[in-house]
Amino acid sequence: MRLVMKPLHQRLLCVPDRSFFLFGPRGVGKSTWLMEALPGALRLDLLDARTSLELGRSPTALEGMAGTLPPGSWIVLDEIQRIPALLDEVHRLMQMRRWRFALCGSSARKLKRGGANLLAGRAVTRRMAPFVSAELGSGFDLRSSLEWGNLPAVREDAAGAADLLTAYVHTYLREEIREEGVLRRLDPFLRFLAIAGMMNGQTINLQNIAREAAVPRSTVESYFSVLTDTLLGEFLTAWRPHFKVREQVHPKFYWFDAGVARGAAGLLRQPAEREWLGRALEAHLLHEIRVHNEVSDKHCPIRFYRTSAGVEIDFILETVQRTSAHPAQVVGIEVKLAERWDRGWERPLRDLASQKGVRVQRMIGVYTGPRSYRFDGFDVLPATEFLRRLHAGDIF
Ligand SMILES: Nc1ncnc2c1ncn2[C@@H]1O[C@H](COP(=O)(O)OP(=O)(O)OP(=O)(O)O)[C@@H](O)[C@H]1O
Ligand SMILES: [Mg+2]
Numbered sequence: 001m002r003l004v005m006k007p008l009h010q011r012l013l014c015v016p017d018r019s020f021f022l023f024g025p026r027g028v029g030k031s032t033w034l035m036e037a038l039p040g041a042l043r044l045d046l047l048d049a050r051t052s053l054e055l056g057r058s059p060t061a062l063e064g065m066a067g068t069l070p071p072g073s074w075i076v077l078d079e080i081q082r083i084p085a086l087l088d089e090v091h092r093l094m095q096m097r098r099w100r101f102a103l104c105g106s107s108a109r110k111l112k113r114g115g116a117n118l119l120a121g122r123a124v125t126r127r128m129a130p131f132v133s134a135e136l137g138s139g140f141d142l143r144s145s146l147e148w149g150n151l152p153a154v155r156e157d158a159a160g161a162a163d164l165l166t167a168y169v170h171t172y173l174r175e176e177i178r179e180e181g182v183l184r185r186l187d188p189f190l191r192f193l194a195i196a197g198m199m200n201g202q203t204i205n206l207q208n209i210a211r212e213a214a215v216p217r218s219t220v221e222s223y224f225s226v227l228t229d230t231l232l233g234e235f236l237t238a239w240r241p242h243f244k245v246r247e248q249v250h251p252k253f254y255w256f257d258a259g260v261a262r263g264a265a266g267l268l269r270q271p272a273e274r275e276w277l278g279r280a281l282e283a284h285l286l287h288e289i290r291v292h293n294e295v296s297d298k299h300c301p302i303r304f305y306r307t308s309a310g311v312e313i314d315f316i317l318e319t320v321q322r323t324s325a326h327p328a329q330v331v332g333i334e335v336k337l338a339e340r341w342d343r344g345w346e347r348p349l350r351d352l353a354s355q356k357g358v359r360v361q362r363m364i365g366v367y368t369g370p371r372s373y374r375f376d377g378f379d380v381l382p383a384t385e386f387l388r389r390l391h392a393g394d395i396f
Contacts, residue, residue: 009135009152012295012391016124017095019101021080021114023108024128025256027168029152030104033128034076038102042066042075045206046082056082059089061121063097071098081105084114090118109229127231130257131155132288133384134391142368142383145274146280149259165263169193188215192223196233196253197265201279203250204235224253232256239303239316241328241358243295249306254283278337281383283316285335285366288324289315300396305332311348317396329359331396338365341380349378364395 011029015037024030034060035043044065046052066075080086080103090101103123105111107132111118112359130150131141139155148154148161155163192213199209210217227233233256239251255261256281261262262268266318267276293300303319305313312331320329332349336342345365353360373380389395 006156008032009131009137009139011128011134011135012129013037013126013289014295015102016126017125019090019119020103021108021123021125022102022104022116022128023125023231024106025260026106027151027153028128028130030128031078032152034078034102034104036199038074038076041076042069043076043078043104046077046079052082055086059083059086061087062086062089062232063093066093066097066099069097069099071256072100074100075126076102076104078104081107081110081114084111087111087117087119091117091122094122095121107230109226127294129287129291132291132391133387140384140387142284145284146277147260147262149257149262151257151259152215154259160257165259165268168260169263176341188213188219189223189226191215193264194266196224196227197255197261197263197267199253200255200258200261200265200276201282202252205250205251232260236302236304239305239318239330241305241322241352241355252304252382253321254286256287258283274337280317281337281368283335284388285383288387288390289317289333292395293317296393298305298396305352307348307351311351313348320359327357327359329361331362332360332362333364333366336365336366337370339385341367341369341373343375346378348374353377 004111011033013033022030022034032168034041042065044055066073067076069075077086079091080283087103090103091335093099094101101123131152136150136155144158148158148165151168154161154164180344192209192215195209195212206217206220210220213220228235233253234381235251235253237251240270255264261280262276289302292303301318303316303318305316314335315333317331317333318328319331320326322328332352334349335347336345346363349360349363351353353363354359362376364386365378366386367380368383370382372382372385386395
């Protein structure tokens with residue numbers, strides 16, 4: 001029983017009508033959401049030693065545990081990655097008994113490593129991430145989102161944020177990573193983690209990082225794949241407006257949470273620098289854009305753009321994908337940590353809009369000043385106003 005009945009923040013994620021996987025990093029609120037969203041479900045937590053022992057020994061015991069539940073009933077299996085073999089039984093019961101399953105875990109990586117069949121497409125996949133502004137309502141604070149991130153535990157205890165994030169990085173991350181058989185030695189990975197933490201929102205050159213972390217390039221590559229598979233971060237690749245093959249542009253890496261990135265970088269005990277905050281602003285907006293993209297079922301590709309002159313546009317959302325018959329249609333977003341908007345910042349997007357072979361549907365500048373503007377088709381929005389419009393479906 002919950003002793004402290006603090007009201008929960010309502011999440012944007014909706015329950016699909018059929019079986020689903022729910023993946024997300026540790027501590028983002030997966031179990032809590034499943035409890036709220038599927039109140040009548042049979043709940044089996046594989047973290048519980050007895051349950052996990054019984055089901056580990058004999059997966060067929062699952063059918064008996066669910067007993068005579070009618071078809072369509074929900075069964076929640078939390079921490080499914082602990083017994084990947086259980087998925088075969090889940091698969092059978094979905095077909096034979098028509099039960100619906102919510103399968104929750106911190107990443108698909110362990111399931112796949114455990115040789116599990118991921119139900120051959122019979123279950124959809126949903127992702128949970130730290131809070132976004134629309135979930136926190138009046139409790140949302142941009143500045144603290146950039147400094148400390150939005151893990152639920154951090155939001156609940158702002159004063160203890162640095163300690164919580166240190167613990168998150170040192171315990172959760174280390175545990176997650178230790179379980180990953182690929183990492184035989186922890187030290188080089190921790191060195192890498194510190195560098196990757198500092199690189200939040202930056203272009204990733206594997207060769208340079210390999211040199212700095214004193215490990216081979218292929219190792220850095222596998223380290224990054226651990227981070228992306230366990231959903232701690234994602235690469236943003238460069239957008240190519242035309243089919244022509246162009247020079248290779250390195251991707252950027254964005255952490256799932258600015259606070260965790262800062263913790264990984266070991267920067268929690270010193271004031272966040274302006275440059276860091278600027279990238280954290282980009283990272284946070286990307287996080288919110290991604291959540292909206294997913295919960296609104298739009299699934300638009302998100303990229304950044306670097307012109308041949310080396311000028312960047314932070315985010316390009318491809319709302320209509322390019323085909324050989326028609327050009328791509330995009331929303332371009334430029335992000336600046338600045339109290340005042342400099343009209344020169346509109347240039348790269350305006351240049352893109354004047355190019356042939358692409359339709360720029362909207363040009364948006366996001367900054368940290370107080371006022372909204374519209375300059376000749378270009379919207380300049382304070383970050384919080386942008387977020388409000390984003391979740392209202394007014395951006396894309
Ligand atoms: N919607 C919410 N509103 C307020 N607090 C929340 C909410 N969701 C989660 N929390 C708090 O965040 C903490 C972590 O939540 P939870 O255990 O559900 O995360 P999880 O994703 O299941 O983590 P793990 O991967 O470690 O199992 C809990 O202390 C919980 O009370
Ligand atoms: Mg949980």
